[in-house]
Amino acid sequence: MKEKPIRVDYRTDKKTKPIIEDIEFGREFTDHMFVMDYSFAHGWHDPRIIPYQPLTVDPAAMIFHYGQSVFEGMKAYLSPKGDALLFRPQKNIERLNRSNQRLCIPEIDEKFVLKAIKQLVSLEKEWIPTKQGTSLYIRPFIISTEPYLGVASSQQYQFIVILSPVGSYYKEGVNPVEILVENEYVRAVVGGTGEAKTGGNYASSLKAQEIAERNGYAQVLWLDAVEKKYIEEVGSMNVFFKINGEIITPALTGSILPGVTRDSAIKLLKHWGFKVTESKITIKELIEAFHNGILEEAFGTGTAAVISPIGSLVWNDEKITINQGKTGELSKRLYDTITDIQYGKTKDPFGWSEYVDKALIK
Amino acid sequence: MKEKPIRVDYRTDKKTKPIIEDIEFGREFTDHMFVMDYSFAHGWHDPRIIPYQPLTVDPAAMIFHYGQSVFEGMKAYLSPKGDALLFRPQKNIERLNRSNQRLCIPEIDEKFVLKAIKQLVSLEKEWIPTKQGTSLYIRPFIISTEPYLGVASSQQYQFIVILSPVGSYYKEGVNPVEILVENEYVRAVVGGTGEAKTGGNYASSLKAQEIAERNGYAQVLWLDAVEKKYIEEVGSMNVFFKINGEIITPALTGSILPGVTRDSAIKLLKHWGFKVTESKITIKELIEAFHNGILEEAFGTGTAAVISPIGSLVWNDEKITINQGKTGELSKRLYDTITDIQYGKTKDPFGWSEYVDKALIK
The missing domain is CATH 3.30.470.10 (Aminotransferase class 4, branched-chain amino acid transferase, N-terminal domain)
Structure with a gap:
């Protein structure tokens, strides 16, 4: 135009x-x-x-x-x-x-x-x-x-x-939530529209979310549609895990929304010296990491909440409580740093913030 | 209410x-x-x-x-x-x-x-x-x-x-169409909304349809999202095959729309004495039936076209032409019978037609 x-x-x-x-x-x-x-x-x-x-x-x-x-x-x-x-x-x-x-x-x-x-x-x-x-x-x-x-x-x-x-979003401070691993409904499948931000993805997600809420959970953890074992997203957020000092988040394989906060978290974590792996991770691997005592933190990322710590996860009959249900140190650091950049309160090493008015003058 | x-x-x-x-x-x-x-x-x-x-x-x-x-x-x-x-x-x-x-x-x-x-x-x-x-x-x-x-x-x-x-729908008579078997995009997946008539399913289908049309095909044949081998629907229609005198149509396993014309065709075919099987069928089985000379007819069913004969199917590098690209006898019989019932031109053994005005008087 x-x-x-x-x-x-x-x-x-x-x-x-x-x-x-x-x-x-x-x-x-x-x-x-x-x-x-x-x-x-x-x-x-x-x-x-x-x-x-x-x-x-x-x-x-x-x-x-x-x-x-x-x-x-x-x-x-x-x-x-x-x-x-x-x-x-x-x-x-x-x-x-x-x-x-x-x-x-x-x-x-x-x-x-x-x-x-x-x-x-x-x-x-x-x-x-x-x-x-x-x-x-x-x-x-x-x-x-x-x-x-x-x-x-x-x-x-x-x-x-x-x-x-x-x-x-957090009127009383950042608050970890309880999440249900969803086994029946799926959010998206490779070859569908999961990578796109289109209404249909959200309409499709309402049913599982309503059932989860009715049972006292804040959100669902979505598994892949094909094998129902790989972790995809949490609610309408991307999801991260800290396992044995390293960070893992599901790879963008075609059914996951490429979140801007997800990308920002990855860049910050790498900047801080963390090893960040984007790869497939199964719910079973996650539960095993918990039992081995190496699942240190879990959190969602998105525009609304920025960082949403996961306090506990329920999968079938098992409930695991992560970091004693408290906000992890890294989750807190990410939340503080990203929001400080967003509000222009700290140095912005990546040039992520943009002035609304000054740009207009250009 | x-x-x-x-x-x-x-x-x-x-x-x-x-x-x-x-x-x-x-x-x-x-x-x-x-x-x-x-x-x-x-x-x-x-x-x-x-x-x-x-x-x-x-x-x-x-x-x-x-x-x-x-x-x-x-x-x-x-x-x-x-x-x-x-x-x-x-x-x-x-x-x-x-x-x-x-x-x-x-x-x-x-x-x-x-x-x-x-x-x-x-x-x-x-x-x-x-x-x-x-x-x-x-x-x-x-x-x-x-x-x-x-x-x-x-x-x-x-x-x-x-x-x-x-x-x-058929201004110049019922006309068989050429169909592309879609290998990349998917229409729906079990656990999603494929069984429901919701906008998102149609939005999601546009891309594959546009690519197919650009390449000269009338519609795509959708395969299942999980194994990419089971036949699901054709365009926005259900699909039927006549193989060796028997009828097969994909079973309603959760990702297929339960069409009213589909149900009517099944009831009519059974009424006429045909064996009708609702089950999974792979694209490979279909192509094999063609090579064995027993794939006699293929057609879509839906409200718009009623019966839409499939003249040929292209899967990867192979093209098969069904019933020499002509409308099959059974497709024609189904089309004629269903439309005659719809227009009140023949006996309606199932009581499918309803008067608009007479019902109002009740």
């Missing part, structure tokens, strides 16, 4: 900002949203920032029938100096395009979209909450809007970005 | 009906639609028939992010006497509820929904095209509408039915 200026239609009746302590993740949205249309004839066109408002969509629009959609999740953080920061946003936008490829959705111009996100966040800067651990969640997504019931790729799409102020 | 009367808001500015020869499947819609809402507090409520119109949906509505949706496809046919007929509609509505269970969507009242569909079709009866092979396609679907970005089941939904007049 040609680099066009983004049309801005300002909202006059600004919303009252919520009290950050009271808000639940993903329930409140800011005053404006970014929208851009795609048609086969015109490509991606008419980029605009408009007041947050309902979409008007034909009931035959393909998104309602054949699930052709992708999304991303990222956050804007406020630094101690009051600058708005993004964390490795280009990684999310690149992944959005990989998801687009898998779902047969036309690719977006990555540089332009990053610029658009920055412009929107800049406009809504006063929506970024200031309290420790809070942030402004950014949700870019693409939906197929052509009104057509044939099973085919849509010829019309909308790319939309909405923003949602979010409180601290 | 309590049996409430359905509120009707009639359209005054009726659309011009399209010329049936010109219309493409799923592009034109009738004057009215059926809508019903769900909220956690009120259950399914406010059933209404209203003018066909765009939906107004919050950009944070869960359907746009986490793909929680299900749908059905069925048709209304006009009998020679001018009666509107449905074909085994309760089977579709039962399946919709099974899809709901898998996707954590609240179940609908099946009797009420059948009544609502009949009332809508009856109101739109003049939209049922009269030409041979044409029909009025019925698309019931449910979308998750709660504006919430947490990964969880939605607490708000809309159930909607839209109608679309469709031309004959």
Whole structure:
């Protein structure tokens, strides 16, 4: 797409900002949203920032029938100096395009979209909450809007970005959770869409999650769909284990989402001198490591929680408690370092943080 | 839900009906639609028939992010006497509820929904095209509408039915197609959502379908996700083979959609005295049967095409041509019999056809 200026239609009746302590993740949205249309004839066109408002969509629009959609999740953080920061946003936008490829959705111009996100966040800067651990969640997504019931790729799409102020994920400090190893339902399979961030993966995961929650577990640990023995993800996060001083995380073999926090954790751990192995690991190997006394830590990684320590794991009739159910030293160090970088509170050796406003001036 | 009367808001500015020869499947819609809402507090409520119109949906509505949706496809046919007929509609509505269970969507009242569909079709009866092979396609679907970005089941939904007049699937007679056996991408896996009619399954299938079409094939033949050797479906249809006088179709082992036309074909074939086996069948066994000269026919079954004969199959470097690329005798007999029952042109030994209007009078 040609680099066009983004049309801005300002909202006059600004919303009252919520009290950050009271808000639940993903329930409140800011005053404006970014929208851009795609048609086969015109490509991606008419980029605009408009007041947050309902979409008007034909009931035959393909998104309602054949699930052709992708999304991303990222956050804007406020630094101690009051600058708005993004964390490795280009990684999310690149992944959005990989998801687009898998779902047969036309690719977006990555540089332009990053610029658009920055412009929107800049406009809504006063929506970024200031309290420790809070942030402004950014949700870019693409939906197929052509009104057509044939099973085919849509010829019309909308790319939309909405923003949602979010409180601290850990209101009472980082808290290890109890996880159920899921034996019946699967999240994804090689040859399917597990690598892409598409709605269908999440719809498919709800059933197991509901059953687990009903039985008192926070999340499920997903095993591979083929042999039901290799560990894949935990809930909607990537998963890491510290075994005998070394770090292991499932390799990206085609059914696992390549998380930005996963990549950041690997880079940090290597930077700190840890041996990090990306490979297949079975649930049996993990349980054995526990019994041998060498399973030292386990944690999930994701944009929402950053690091989510696993306190215990239940597999069939066995329950193992990791690091006495407490947050491990390394989990804590990763959480602190990544969040300090995200909030601009520490040196950023990798250049992961990006200024929202300064980049606009360029 | 309590049996409430359905509120009707009639359209005054009726659309011009399209010329049936010109219309493409799923592009034109009738004057009215059926809508019903769900909220956690009120259950399914406010059933209404209203003018066909765009939906107004919050950009944070869960359907746009986490793909929680299900749908059905069925048709209304006009009998020679001018009666509107449905074909085994309760089977579709039962399946919709099974899809709901898998996707954590609240179940609908099946009797009420059948009544609502009949009332809508009856109101739109003049939209049922009269030409041979044409029909009025019925698309019931449910979308998750709660504006919430947490990964969880939605607490708000809309159930909607839209109608679309469709031309004959086979404008120039039943035509066997060339099929590519898909080795890389998979449609579904046991433990996933393959048994449910949910958007994600279709989104996931687009890539393989596009590649196949680009290479000149009509559809792909899906193999199982685990061993990549068992035959599952063809395109978005179930698949049948006639081998040495007997019929075999893949068993419903958890990743295959239980098609209504599939079930009808099995019942008819048994009624005619054929041995029908529902079991696993590998692509290798199929190719062997071909080389042994006993693969007599192959065809897909589905609501759109009813019976879609497979003329040839390409697997890796090998191409086999079935029944000399012509429509088999049994495929033809099934097609003729099922469509004759659907259009009320022959005896209906199974009681599959239902009157739209007469049922309303009950």
